[in-house]
Amino acid sequence: MSKFLMFVLSISIFTSISASAAIYKGQREFVRNCVKCHKAGQSYIATKRKIEWKSYTRAKGKRLQDIHLKSDKAKKSHKYFESKKFSKNTRHLEDFLLEYAKDSGNVPACN
Structure with a gap:
């Protein structure tokens, strides 16, 4: 019973981690597609x-x-905003924008 419980617990942890948005992915999207404008x-x-x-x-x-x-x-x-890539990565971009917004108190690193 305990092995089964550990298995279910580990699956739920890995699933929740992969389903969440990532700030670093949003930063990568911003640098690749937004800095040019x-x-x-x-x-x-x-x-x-x-x-x-x-x-x-x-x-x-x-x-x-x-x-x-x-x-x-x-x-x-325009090409980026019309692509499926934009709608797919919006959640990452949103996390990045919120992390470094004016009222967040955070300053992005210079990389």
Whole structure:
């Protein structure tokens, strides 16, 4: 009985870890796809509060996507925002944006 309990417990732990979003993955998405238009880089994230970033990333980033696709200045990123990759990685990007928002008190590392 105890082996079965340990097995169920380990499966639930590994499943919950892999299902959660990762800040480092969001940072990687930001660096690969957002820095080319937002020249300020990661300091740009600190221009908005958590509640603002949440409103942009709600519904798999629909508002953020709409803003970029309607902007002529963001033509470099249209391909990314139209891809499935964006909707797949929005949760990671959201975690990264919230982690370093203006009111978070955190400062991103220089890497």
